[in-house]
Amino acid sequence: MLYSIKMHARKGGKNGRVGRHISGAERIVKPENIEQEVIRVLRRARQHERGAADFIQIKVACVEPSQIQYCPLLPVRQQDVKTVAEGRRQARLALLRAGVSAAAAAKGFSYLTALRDSMRGAMLVDAVSGERVDGKGERGVRCSTMDCADAAAYARALAHTPYTGLHAREAFVLAAKVAAAPGTVAELCWSDDPQYVTGYVASPRYGYERIMVMKQAGDPVGGRVIFIRPTTDVEAYMAYLQYQPVLVTCHEPL
Known part of the structure:
Protein backbone atom coordinates (compact mmCIF):
# COMPACT_ATOMS: atom_id res chain seq x y z
CA MET A 1 0.00 0.00 0.00
CA LEU A 2 1.11 3.55 -0.77
CA TYR A 3 -0.14 6.86 0.61
CA SER A 4 -0.86 10.15 -1.12
CA ILE A 5 0.14 13.28 0.81
CA LYS A 6 -1.26 16.62 -0.35
CA MET A 7 -0.49 19.99 1.16
CA HIS A 8 -2.27 23.24 0.40
CA ALA A 9 -1.44 26.53 2.14
CA ARG A 10 -3.22 29.87 1.84
CA LYS A 11 -3.16 33.25 3.50
CA GLY A 12 -6.39 35.07 4.31
CA GLY A 13 -9.97 33.99 3.89
CA LYS A 14 -12.34 31.97 6.03
CA ASN A 15 -11.23 28.35 6.49
CA GLY A 16 -8.86 28.74 3.55
CA ARG A 17 -11.70 28.81 1.00
CA VAL A 18 -10.65 32.17 -0.36
CA GLY A 19 -7.51 34.21 -0.02
CA ARG A 20 -4.04 34.02 -1.50
CA HIS A 21 -2.43 30.76 -2.60
CA ILE A 22 0.92 30.34 -0.83
CA SER A 23 2.15 26.83 -1.50
CA GLY A 24 1.23 23.28 -2.44
CA ALA A 25 2.96 19.91 -2.52
CA GLU A 26 2.25 16.36 -3.70
CA ARG A 27 3.88 13.12 -2.60
CA ILE A 28 3.11 9.41 -2.91
CA VAL A 29 5.07 7.49 -0.29
CA LYS A 30 5.44 4.18 1.49
CA PRO A 31 3.79 3.86 4.92
CA GLU A 32 7.08 4.17 6.79
CA ASN A 33 7.78 7.56 5.15
CA ILE A 34 4.47 9.26 5.95
CA GLU A 35 5.59 11.12 9.07
CA GLN A 36 8.80 12.56 7.62
CA GLU A 37 7.06 13.73 4.43
CA VAL A 38 4.21 15.35 6.38
CA ILE A 39 6.79 17.27 8.43
CA ARG A 40 8.62 18.34 5.28
CA VAL A 41 5.54 19.72 3.54
CA LEU A 42 4.39 21.40 6.77
CA ARG A 43 7.73 23.19 7.08
CA ARG A 44 7.49 24.22 3.47
CA ALA A 45 4.06 25.75 4.04
CA ARG A 46 5.26 27.65 7.10
CA GLN A 47 8.52 28.95 5.60
CA HIS A 48 7.58 29.77 2.03
CA GLU A 49 8.96 32.90 0.35
CA ARG A 50 5.45 33.92 -0.72
CA GLY A 51 4.62 34.54 2.93
CA ALA A 52 3.42 32.89 6.11
CA ALA A 53 0.26 30.86 5.59
CA ASP A 54 -2.60 31.12 8.07
CA PHE A 55 -4.42 28.08 6.66
CA ILE A 56 -2.56 24.83 6.03
CA GLN A 57 -4.34 21.68 4.92
CA ILE A 58 -2.57 18.33 4.75
CA LYS A 59 -4.40 15.25 3.51
CA VAL A 60 -3.12 11.68 3.73
CA ALA A 61 -4.98 8.92 1.88
CA CYS A 62 -4.14 5.38 0.87
CA VAL A 63 -3.56 4.55 -2.78
CA GLU A 64 -4.15 1.04 -4.04
CA PRO A 65 -1.21 -0.10 -6.21
CA SER A 66 -3.70 -1.36 -8.82
CA GLN A 67 -4.97 2.22 -9.27
CA ILE A 68 -1.59 3.67 -10.20
CA GLN A 69 -0.62 4.58 -13.75
CA TYR A 70 3.03 4.92 -14.74
CA CYS A 71 4.54 7.31 -17.26
CA PRO A 72 8.12 8.20 -18.20
CA LEU A 73 9.98 11.35 -17.26
CA LEU A 74 10.16 13.66 -20.27
CA PRO A 75 13.52 14.36 -21.92
CA VAL A 76 14.83 17.74 -20.76
CA ARG A 77 16.70 20.44 -22.58
CA GLN A 78 17.54 23.93 -21.36
CA GLN A 79 17.32 27.33 -23.03
CA ASP A 80 19.84 29.68 -21.40
CA VAL A 81 18.11 32.93 -22.27
CA LYS A 82 18.96 36.21 -20.50
CA THR A 83 15.77 38.28 -20.71
CA VAL A 84 12.03 37.83 -20.24
CA ALA A 85 11.36 38.85 -23.84
CA GLU A 86 13.81 36.29 -25.18
CA GLY A 87 12.45 33.57 -22.88
CA ARG A 88 8.85 34.15 -23.87
CA ARG A 89 9.81 34.23 -27.53
CA GLN A 90 11.45 30.81 -27.15
CA ALA A 91 8.40 29.54 -25.28
CA ARG A 92 6.10 30.71 -28.06
CA LEU A 93 8.22 28.92 -30.67
CA ALA A 94 8.17 25.75 -28.56
CA LEU A 95 4.37 25.88 -28.35
CA LEU A 96 4.11 26.24 -32.13
CA ARG A 97 6.47 23.28 -32.67
CA ALA A 98 4.33 21.19 -30.33
CA GLY A 99 1.20 21.85 -32.38
CA VAL A 100 -0.44 24.82 -30.65
CA SER A 101 -1.84 27.36 -33.11
CA ALA A 102 -0.36 30.86 -33.17
CA ALA A 103 -3.70 32.29 -32.03
CA ALA A 104 -3.96 29.85 -29.13
CA ALA A 105 -0.36 30.48 -28.05
CA ALA A 106 -0.99 34.23 -28.02
CA LYS A 107 -4.14 33.77 -25.94
CA GLY A 108 -2.32 31.48 -23.53
CA PHE A 109 0.26 34.16 -22.85
CA SER A 110 -2.45 36.80 -22.47
CA TYR A 111 -4.26 34.67 -19.88
CA LEU A 112 -1.11 34.35 -17.79
CA THR A 113 0.03 37.95 -18.06
CA ALA A 114 -3.46 39.20 -17.13
CA LEU A 115 -3.44 37.35 -13.79
CA ARG A 116 -3.56 39.63 -10.76
CA ASP A 117 -2.42 36.82 -8.48
CA SER A 118 -1.41 33.22 -8.86
CA MET A 119 -3.91 30.44 -9.48
CA ARG A 120 -3.86 27.22 -7.52
CA GLY A 121 -4.60 25.19 -10.65
CA ALA A 122 -4.15 25.30 -14.41
CA MET A 123 -6.19 26.84 -17.19
CA LEU A 124 -7.27 24.37 -19.89
CA VAL A 125 -7.20 25.96 -23.32
CA ASP A 126 -8.25 24.70 -26.75
CA ALA A 127 -4.98 24.31 -28.69
CA VAL A 128 -6.59 25.57 -31.92
CA SER A 129 -9.03 28.32 -30.93
CA GLY A 130 -7.32 29.48 -27.75
CA GLU A 131 -10.60 29.49 -25.83
CA ARG A 132 -10.53 28.45 -22.22
CA VAL A 133 -12.60 25.30 -21.71
CA ASP A 134 -12.35 24.29 -18.03
CA GLY A 135 -14.89 26.75 -16.62
CA LYS A 136 -13.04 26.92 -13.26
CA GLY A 137 -12.39 30.66 -13.14
CA GLU A 138 -9.63 31.87 -10.82
CA ARG A 139 -9.31 28.46 -9.16
CA GLY A 140 -8.25 26.49 -12.25
CA VAL A 141 -7.79 22.72 -12.41
CA ARG A 142 -5.34 21.23 -9.95
CA CYS A 143 -2.94 18.55 -11.21
CA SER A 144 -2.68 16.22 -8.24
CA THR A 145 -1.78 12.76 -6.88
CA MET A 146 1.65 12.21 -8.45
CA ASP A 147 5.28 11.60 -7.57
CA CYS A 148 8.41 9.91 -8.88
CA ALA A 149 8.26 6.11 -8.80
CA ASP A 150 11.69 5.68 -7.23
CA ALA A 151 12.96 8.67 -5.25
CA ALA A 152 16.53 7.33 -4.99
CA ALA A 153 16.80 6.62 -8.72
CA TYR A 154 15.30 10.04 -9.46
CA ALA A 155 17.87 11.74 -7.22
CA ARG A 156 20.70 9.86 -8.94
CA ALA A 157 19.36 10.82 -12.37
CA LEU A 158 19.36 14.50 -11.39
CA ALA A 159 22.58 14.52 -9.36
CA HIS A 160 24.92 15.35 -12.25
CA THR A 161 22.64 17.87 -13.94
CA PRO A 162 21.80 21.53 -13.22
CA TYR A 163 18.30 20.39 -12.18
CA THR A 164 18.82 19.42 -8.53
CA GLY A 165 16.51 21.98 -6.90
CA LEU A 166 13.04 21.31 -5.53
CA HIS A 167 11.39 23.45 -8.24
CA ALA A 168 12.83 21.33 -11.05
CA VAL A 201 7.05 24.44 -22.18
CA ALA A 202 6.41 20.69 -22.11
CA SER A 203 4.77 18.45 -24.69
CA PRO A 204 4.41 14.75 -25.51
CA ARG A 205 6.08 15.41 -28.85
CA TYR A 206 9.21 17.34 -27.79
CA GLY A 207 9.60 16.79 -24.06
CA TYR A 208 10.44 19.40 -21.44
CA GLU A 209 12.02 22.68 -22.56
CA ARG A 210 13.34 24.52 -19.51
CA ILE A 211 13.55 28.25 -20.19
CA MET A 212 15.75 30.08 -17.71
CA VAL A 213 14.01 33.48 -17.69
CA MET A 214 10.25 33.78 -18.09
CA LYS A 215 9.40 36.62 -15.70
CA GLN A 216 11.05 39.44 -13.76
CA ALA A 217 12.68 38.65 -10.41
CA GLY A 218 10.40 39.65 -7.57
CA ASP A 219 7.20 39.02 -9.51
CA PRO A 220 4.92 36.91 -7.24
CA VAL A 221 2.49 35.93 -9.99
CA GLY A 222 2.75 32.71 -11.97
CA GLY A 223 0.53 30.08 -13.48
CA ARG A 224 0.12 27.37 -16.06
CA VAL A 225 -1.85 26.87 -19.24
CA ILE A 226 -2.46 23.38 -20.61
CA PHE A 227 -3.35 23.28 -24.32
CA ILE A 228 -5.56 20.35 -25.31
CA ARG A 229 -6.92 19.00 -28.57
CA PRO A 230 -10.40 20.29 -29.52
CA THR A 231 -11.84 16.77 -29.46
CA THR A 232 -10.78 16.11 -25.86
CA ASP A 233 -13.41 15.04 -23.31
CA VAL A 234 -12.82 17.92 -20.90
CA GLU A 235 -14.56 16.33 -17.90
CA ALA A 236 -12.54 13.11 -18.27
CA TYR A 237 -9.37 15.14 -18.74
CA MET A 238 -9.97 17.12 -15.55
CA ALA A 239 -10.71 13.91 -13.64
CA TYR A 240 -7.36 12.48 -14.77
CA LEU A 241 -5.44 15.58 -13.67
CA GLN A 242 -7.11 15.78 -10.28
CA TYR A 243 -7.61 12.18 -9.21
CA GLN A 244 -5.58 9.67 -11.22
CA PRO A 245 -2.55 8.47 -9.19
CA VAL A 246 0.55 8.64 -11.39
CA LEU A 247 4.13 7.62 -10.67
CA VAL A 248 6.84 8.89 -13.00
CA THR A 249 9.69 6.58 -13.99
CA CYS A 250 13.15 7.71 -15.05
CA HIS A 251 16.23 6.15 -16.59
CA GLU A 252 19.72 7.21 -15.63
CA PRO A 253 21.23 9.54 -16.65
CA LEU A 254 18.59 12.20 -17.31
Whole structure:
Protein backbone atom coordinates (compact mmCIF):
# COMPACT_ATOMS: atom_id res chain seq x y z
CA MET A 1 0.00 0.00 0.00
CA LEU A 2 1.11 3.55 -0.77
CA TYR A 3 -0.14 6.86 0.61
CA SER A 4 -0.86 10.15 -1.12
CA ILE A 5 0.14 13.28 0.81
CA LYS A 6 -1.26 16.62 -0.35
CA MET A 7 -0.49 19.99 1.16
CA HIS A 8 -2.27 23.24 0.40
CA ALA A 9 -1.44 26.53 2.14
CA ARG A 10 -3.22 29.87 1.84
CA LYS A 11 -3.16 33.25 3.50
CA GLY A 12 -6.39 35.07 4.31
CA GLY A 13 -9.97 33.99 3.89
CA LYS A 14 -12.34 31.97 6.03
CA ASN A 15 -11.23 28.35 6.49
CA GLY A 16 -8.86 28.74 3.55
CA ARG A 17 -11.70 28.81 1.00
CA VAL A 18 -10.65 32.17 -0.36
CA GLY A 19 -7.51 34.21 -0.02
CA ARG A 20 -4.04 34.02 -1.50
CA HIS A 21 -2.43 30.76 -2.60
CA ILE A 22 0.92 30.34 -0.83
CA SER A 23 2.15 26.83 -1.50
CA GLY A 24 1.23 23.28 -2.44
CA ALA A 25 2.96 19.91 -2.52
CA GLU A 26 2.25 16.36 -3.70
CA ARG A 27 3.88 13.12 -2.60
CA ILE A 28 3.11 9.41 -2.91
CA VAL A 29 5.07 7.49 -0.29
CA LYS A 30 5.44 4.18 1.49
CA PRO A 31 3.79 3.86 4.92
CA GLU A 32 7.08 4.17 6.79
CA ASN A 33 7.78 7.56 5.15
CA ILE A 34 4.47 9.26 5.95
CA GLU A 35 5.59 11.12 9.07
CA GLN A 36 8.80 12.56 7.62
CA GLU A 37 7.06 13.73 4.43
CA VAL A 38 4.21 15.35 6.38
CA ILE A 39 6.79 17.27 8.43
CA ARG A 40 8.62 18.34 5.28
CA VAL A 41 5.54 19.72 3.54
CA LEU A 42 4.39 21.40 6.77
CA ARG A 43 7.73 23.19 7.08
CA ARG A 44 7.49 24.22 3.47
CA ALA A 45 4.06 25.75 4.04
CA ARG A 46 5.26 27.65 7.10
CA GLN A 47 8.52 28.95 5.60
CA HIS A 48 7.58 29.77 2.03
CA GLU A 49 8.96 32.90 0.35
CA ARG A 50 5.45 33.92 -0.72
CA GLY A 51 4.62 34.54 2.93
CA ALA A 52 3.42 32.89 6.11
CA ALA A 53 0.26 30.86 5.59
CA ASP A 54 -2.60 31.12 8.07
CA PHE A 55 -4.42 28.08 6.66
CA ILE A 56 -2.56 24.83 6.03
CA GLN A 57 -4.34 21.68 4.92
CA ILE A 58 -2.57 18.33 4.75
CA LYS A 59 -4.40 15.25 3.51
CA VAL A 60 -3.12 11.68 3.73
CA ALA A 61 -4.98 8.92 1.88
CA CYS A 62 -4.14 5.38 0.87
CA VAL A 63 -3.56 4.55 -2.78
CA GLU A 64 -4.15 1.04 -4.04
CA PRO A 65 -1.21 -0.10 -6.21
CA SER A 66 -3.70 -1.36 -8.82
CA GLN A 67 -4.97 2.22 -9.27
CA ILE A 68 -1.59 3.67 -10.20
CA GLN A 69 -0.62 4.58 -13.75
CA TYR A 70 3.03 4.92 -14.74
CA CYS A 71 4.54 7.31 -17.26
CA PRO A 72 8.12 8.20 -18.20
CA LEU A 73 9.98 11.35 -17.26
CA LEU A 74 10.16 13.66 -20.27
CA PRO A 75 13.52 14.36 -21.92
CA VAL A 76 14.83 17.74 -20.76
CA ARG A 77 16.70 20.44 -22.58
CA GLN A 78 17.54 23.93 -21.36
CA GLN A 79 17.32 27.33 -23.03
CA ASP A 80 19.84 29.68 -21.40
CA VAL A 81 18.11 32.93 -22.27
CA LYS A 82 18.96 36.21 -20.50
CA THR A 83 15.77 38.28 -20.71
CA VAL A 84 12.03 37.83 -20.24
CA ALA A 85 11.36 38.85 -23.84
CA GLU A 86 13.81 36.29 -25.18
CA GLY A 87 12.45 33.57 -22.88
CA ARG A 88 8.85 34.15 -23.87
CA ARG A 89 9.81 34.23 -27.53
CA GLN A 90 11.45 30.81 -27.15
CA ALA A 91 8.40 29.54 -25.28
CA ARG A 92 6.10 30.71 -28.06
CA LEU A 93 8.22 28.92 -30.67
CA ALA A 94 8.17 25.75 -28.56
CA LEU A 95 4.37 25.88 -28.35
CA LEU A 96 4.11 26.24 -32.13
CA ARG A 97 6.47 23.28 -32.67
CA ALA A 98 4.33 21.19 -30.33
CA GLY A 99 1.20 21.85 -32.38
CA VAL A 100 -0.44 24.82 -30.65
CA SER A 101 -1.84 27.36 -33.11
CA ALA A 102 -0.36 30.86 -33.17
CA ALA A 103 -3.70 32.29 -32.03
CA ALA A 104 -3.96 29.85 -29.13
CA ALA A 105 -0.36 30.48 -28.05
CA ALA A 106 -0.99 34.23 -28.02
CA LYS A 107 -4.14 33.77 -25.94
CA GLY A 108 -2.32 31.48 -23.53
CA PHE A 109 0.26 34.16 -22.85
CA SER A 110 -2.45 36.80 -22.47
CA TYR A 111 -4.26 34.67 -19.88
CA LEU A 112 -1.11 34.35 -17.79
CA THR A 113 0.03 37.95 -18.06
CA ALA A 114 -3.46 39.20 -17.13
CA LEU A 115 -3.44 37.35 -13.79
CA ARG A 116 -3.56 39.63 -10.76
CA ASP A 117 -2.42 36.82 -8.48
CA SER A 118 -1.41 33.22 -8.86
CA MET A 119 -3.91 30.44 -9.48
CA ARG A 120 -3.86 27.22 -7.52
CA GLY A 121 -4.60 25.19 -10.65
CA ALA A 122 -4.15 25.30 -14.41
CA MET A 123 -6.19 26.84 -17.19
CA LEU A 124 -7.27 24.37 -19.89
CA VAL A 125 -7.20 25.96 -23.32
CA ASP A 126 -8.25 24.70 -26.75
CA ALA A 127 -4.98 24.31 -28.69
CA VAL A 128 -6.59 25.57 -31.92
CA SER A 129 -9.03 28.32 -30.93
CA GLY A 130 -7.32 29.48 -27.75
CA GLU A 131 -10.60 29.49 -25.83
CA ARG A 132 -10.53 28.45 -22.22
CA VAL A 133 -12.60 25.30 -21.71
CA ASP A 134 -12.35 24.29 -18.03
CA GLY A 135 -14.89 26.75 -16.62
CA LYS A 136 -13.04 26.92 -13.26
CA GLY A 137 -12.39 30.66 -13.14
CA GLU A 138 -9.63 31.87 -10.82
CA ARG A 139 -9.31 28.46 -9.16
CA GLY A 140 -8.25 26.49 -12.25
CA VAL A 141 -7.79 22.72 -12.41
CA ARG A 142 -5.34 21.23 -9.95
CA CYS A 143 -2.94 18.55 -11.21
CA SER A 144 -2.68 16.22 -8.24
CA THR A 145 -1.78 12.76 -6.88
CA MET A 146 1.65 12.21 -8.45
CA ASP A 147 5.28 11.60 -7.57
CA CYS A 148 8.41 9.91 -8.88
CA ALA A 149 8.26 6.11 -8.80
CA ASP A 150 11.69 5.68 -7.23
CA ALA A 151 12.96 8.67 -5.25
CA ALA A 152 16.53 7.33 -4.99
CA ALA A 153 16.80 6.62 -8.72
CA TYR A 154 15.30 10.04 -9.46
CA ALA A 155 17.87 11.74 -7.22
CA ARG A 156 20.70 9.86 -8.94
CA ALA A 157 19.36 10.82 -12.37
CA LEU A 158 19.36 14.50 -11.39
CA ALA A 159 22.58 14.52 -9.36
CA HIS A 160 24.92 15.35 -12.25
CA THR A 161 22.64 17.87 -13.94
CA PRO A 162 21.80 21.53 -13.22
CA TYR A 163 18.30 20.39 -12.18
CA THR A 164 18.82 19.42 -8.53
CA GLY A 165 16.51 21.98 -6.90
CA LEU A 166 13.04 21.31 -5.53
CA HIS A 167 11.39 23.45 -8.24
CA ALA A 168 12.83 21.33 -11.05
CA ARG A 169 12.12 18.03 -9.26
CA GLU A 170 8.44 18.83 -8.86
CA ALA A 171 8.02 20.49 -12.25
CA PHE A 172 9.43 17.46 -14.09
CA VAL A 173 6.99 15.13 -12.35
CA LEU A 174 3.98 17.36 -12.93
CA ALA A 175 4.86 17.94 -16.58
CA ALA A 176 5.23 14.20 -17.16
CA LYS A 177 1.77 13.50 -15.76
CA VAL A 178 0.22 16.28 -17.86
CA ALA A 179 1.99 15.12 -21.04
CA ALA A 180 0.72 11.57 -20.49
CA ALA A 181 -2.93 12.67 -20.42
CA PRO A 182 -4.87 11.77 -23.59
CA GLY A 183 -5.51 15.05 -25.37
CA THR A 184 -2.50 17.06 -24.19
CA VAL A 185 -0.77 19.14 -26.86
CA ALA A 186 1.52 21.29 -24.69
CA GLU A 187 1.88 23.00 -21.33
CA LEU A 188 3.15 26.54 -20.61
CA CYS A 189 4.21 27.47 -17.09
CA TRP A 190 6.19 29.88 -14.98
CA SER A 191 6.47 29.83 -11.20
CA ASP A 192 4.73 32.06 -8.67
CA ASP A 193 7.76 32.03 -6.35
CA PRO A 194 9.03 35.63 -6.51
CA GLN A 195 12.73 34.85 -6.99
CA TYR A 196 12.32 31.80 -9.24
CA VAL A 197 12.16 33.17 -12.78
CA THR A 198 12.51 29.90 -14.72
CA GLY A 199 9.56 28.46 -16.65
CA TYR A 200 8.96 25.77 -19.22
CA VAL A 201 7.05 24.44 -22.18
CA ALA A 202 6.41 20.69 -22.11
CA SER A 203 4.77 18.45 -24.69
CA PRO A 204 4.41 14.75 -25.51
CA ARG A 205 6.08 15.41 -28.85
CA TYR A 206 9.21 17.34 -27.79
CA GLY A 207 9.60 16.79 -24.06
CA TYR A 208 10.44 19.40 -21.44
CA GLU A 209 12.02 22.68 -22.56
CA ARG A 210 13.34 24.52 -19.51
CA ILE A 211 13.55 28.25 -20.19
CA MET A 212 15.75 30.08 -17.71
CA VAL A 213 14.01 33.48 -17.69
CA MET A 214 10.25 33.78 -18.09
CA LYS A 215 9.40 36.62 -15.70
CA GLN A 216 11.05 39.44 -13.76
CA ALA A 217 12.68 38.65 -10.41
CA GLY A 218 10.40 39.65 -7.57
CA ASP A 219 7.20 39.02 -9.51
CA PRO A 220 4.92 36.91 -7.24
CA VAL A 221 2.49 35.93 -9.99
CA GLY A 222 2.75 32.71 -11.97
CA GLY A 223 0.53 30.08 -13.48
CA ARG A 224 0.12 27.37 -16.06
CA VAL A 225 -1.85 26.87 -19.24
CA ILE A 226 -2.46 23.38 -20.61
CA PHE A 227 -3.35 23.28 -24.32
CA ILE A 228 -5.56 20.35 -25.31
CA ARG A 229 -6.92 19.00 -28.57
CA PRO A 230 -10.40 20.29 -29.52
CA THR A 231 -11.84 16.77 -29.46
CA THR A 232 -10.78 16.11 -25.86
CA ASP A 233 -13.41 15.04 -23.31
CA VAL A 234 -12.82 17.92 -20.90
CA GLU A 235 -14.56 16.33 -17.90
CA ALA A 236 -12.54 13.11 -18.27
CA TYR A 237 -9.37 15.14 -18.74
CA MET A 238 -9.97 17.12 -15.55
CA ALA A 239 -10.71 13.91 -13.64
CA TYR A 240 -7.36 12.48 -14.77
CA LEU A 241 -5.44 15.58 -13.67
CA GLN A 242 -7.11 15.78 -10.28
CA TYR A 243 -7.61 12.18 -9.21
CA GLN A 244 -5.58 9.67 -11.22
CA PRO A 245 -2.55 8.47 -9.19
CA VAL A 246 0.55 8.64 -11.39
CA LEU A 247 4.13 7.62 -10.67
CA VAL A 248 6.84 8.89 -13.00
CA THR A 249 9.69 6.58 -13.99
CA CYS A 250 13.15 7.71 -15.05
CA HIS A 251 16.23 6.15 -16.59
CA GLU A 252 19.72 7.21 -15.63
CA PRO A 253 21.23 9.54 -16.65
CA LEU A 254 18.59 12.20 -17.31
